Amino acid sequence: MDAFKGLQKSLTSLGGQITPFASRTFQYTKEQLGQADDKTELPPDYIDLEKRVDALKAVHQKMLAVTSQYSNEAYDYPPNIKETFQDLGRTVSEKVALLSSATSPAEAQAALTAPPSAKPQPKTFHHAMARASLASSQTLHQQHTGAGEDPLATALEKYALAMERLGEARLAQDAQVQSRFLAGWNTTLNTNILFATRARKAVEKARLTLDAVKARVKGTTWKLGGASSPRGADPHDEHELSPEAQEEIEKAEDEFVTQTEEAVGVMKNVLDSPEPLRNLAELVAAQLEFHKKAHEILSELAPIIDGLQVEQEANYRKSRESAS
Template sequence: MDQIQSFGKSFAANFSPFAASAARSQQYLKEQLGQADDKTQLPPDYVELEKRVDALKQVHKNMLAVTSQFSNEAYDYPPNLKESVLDLSRTITDKVQLLSMANSAAEAQQALTKPGPKPAPKTFNHAIGRASIASAQLIDHSDPLATALEKYALASEQVGEARLQQDQIIQQRFNSPFTTTLNTNLNVFAAKARRNVENARLTLDSAKSRAKNGPLGFSLPSVGAQKKPEVLPSDDHLTEEQRQEIEAAEDEFVGATEEAVGVMKNVLDTPEPLRNLADLVQAQLEFHKKAYEIYSELAPLIDGLQVEQERRRVIDATLSTRPLYRTYVLYFSGFTSHKHLRASKVLGYISARGGS
C-alpha cells in the first residue's frame, strides 16, 4: 500500500508540469474561442511598456533592413554593367603606375589586363574609375581629355575606398550592436519576461475557471437548459485547496509582472540605440567629407585642363586662318599699279605682327 501511495505521489509530481502546461493551453484555447469570461487584465503601465518595447523592436528591424546592405560591397554597383574578370583583376592605382612605365602599346595593354595582387572592388566609384582609365587609353595621351580621365579615375578610386571604409565602420558600430540588441535584449530577455507574464496569467485564469466550473475548467450544458451567467464563487465557497491554488497563481502572476516591468524598462532606457545611430551618422559624415576633399582637389585640375584646351583651340584656329588672309591680301593687291610693292608691304606687316 505504501508503495502505491509513493508511486502516486511521484507520478503526480512528475505529471504536474505537464498538467500545468495543459491547463494553460486549455485556457488559451478558451480565450481564442471567446469562451473565457473573466480574463485577468494586465496593469495599464505594463501594457504601455509592451507597446513601447514592440515599437523599439520594429525600429531595429526597419533600420537593419536597410543598413544591412552596408555588408554588401556591390550595393551601389550598376546592375547592368558587364565587366570581365580582367577588368577587375587590378586596382586603378596599379594600372596607372604600370601605364606610366609602358613603352609600347603592348605593354600598355598588359598593364590593363594583367592580374594584380589585389582585385578591384565592385562599387560604383571603382567602376566609373575603371571606365575612365580604360577610356583614357583610347585617345592620344597628349589630349587634355586623356589626362582628365586619368585624374578622374584615380579620384574615383579614392572615393570608392573611402566608401568601403565607411561601410566597415557602420557594420562594426551600428549593424553589429543593433543586431545584438534586437536578438538579445528584445527577442530574448524582454520576450521571455513577457511570456512568463502571459503563462502566469493563463495559470491564474485557469485556476479560477476550475474553481468555478469544476476540474475540467468548463461546465457541460444540459440539453434545453438556458445558459446562466458564470459567477466566480466567493472565498467562502472555495475549498482550501482551490484557495491555495489561486493565491499561488496570483503571487506568481504579480512576481512575473514586476520582473517583466524591470526587464522592459532596462531595455527601453539603454542609451545604446542612440549611440549606435550617432556612430552611423559620423561614419557617413566622414565619408562625404573625404569625397568632398577629393573632388575639391580634382575640380580645379579639370577646369585648368579645360581652359588650356580652349586656349589651344583659339590659337590653332587663328593660325589656320592666316594663310587665307595672306592670299586674300595678295590677290586684291594685284589690281593696283604697284602690286609688287604693295604685296611686299603687306607681307612685311604680317611678319611684324607675328604672322607666317
C-alpha cells in the same frame, strides 16, 4: 444536448488532473471562444511598456532592412556592366604606375591586362567608374597622334584615381557602419528585445495558469452552449474555497506578480538603453566622414580638371584664329 452536458462535466472533472500546459491551452481556447468568465487584466503601465517595446522592435526591423545593405559590397555596383577577371585584377593606381613606365602601345596594353597581384578589386560604383575612366583614358592615349597629351585622356586618368580613392572611402564607411551601427542594432533586436519578448511570454503563461487555476477550483473549467454563470454572479457566493484551493490560487497569483515585475524591469532596461541612439550617432559619423573625404578628394580634383579644360579651350580658340 445530453452529450454536450456530459462533455462539459467530463472536462470539468479533468481540470485538476491535466498538465499545466494543457490547462493553459484550455484557458487560451476558452478566451478565444469567449467562454472565459474572468480574464486577469494586466496593469495599464505594463501594457504601455509592451506597446513601446513593440514600436522599438518595428523601428529596428525597418531600419535594419535598409541599412543592412552596408554589408553588401556591391550595393551600388552598376548591374548593366560586364567586367572581366582582367578588369578586376589590379587596382587603378597599380595600373597607372605600370602605365607610367610603358614605352610602347604594347607595353601599355600589357599594363592594363597585367595578372592580378591580390584579390579581385571591389565591385562598387566608384571603383567601376575608376576602371571605366582609366580604360577610356588609355583608348584615347593609344589613338592620340598630336603633340603632347590628349587633355581628355589626362583628365580621365586623374578622375579614375580620384574615383578609386572615393571607392576606398566608401568601403571604410561601410566597415564602420557594420561594426558601430549594424552590430549594435542587431544586438538590441536579437538579444535585448528578444529577452523582453521572452519575459512577456512568461507573463502571459503565468496569467493563463492563474486564470486556469481559478476556473478549475471554482468549477468553471469549460462552458458550452451559453452555460455561463449569470452576469454579476460571484462563484465565491456559491461555495467557500477550500484552503488547498485558496493556496493554489495564491501561489499562481504570486507567480503572475513575479513574472510581471520581472518583465517590467526587462522592458524598461530595453527602452532606457542609450545604445540605439549611440549607434545611430555612429552611423551619422561614418557617413559624415565619407562625405568629408569625398569633398576633399573632389576639391583636389576639380581645379585640375578645370585647368585642363581652360587650357584646351585656349588652345582651341588659338587654332580657330590661326585657321581664319
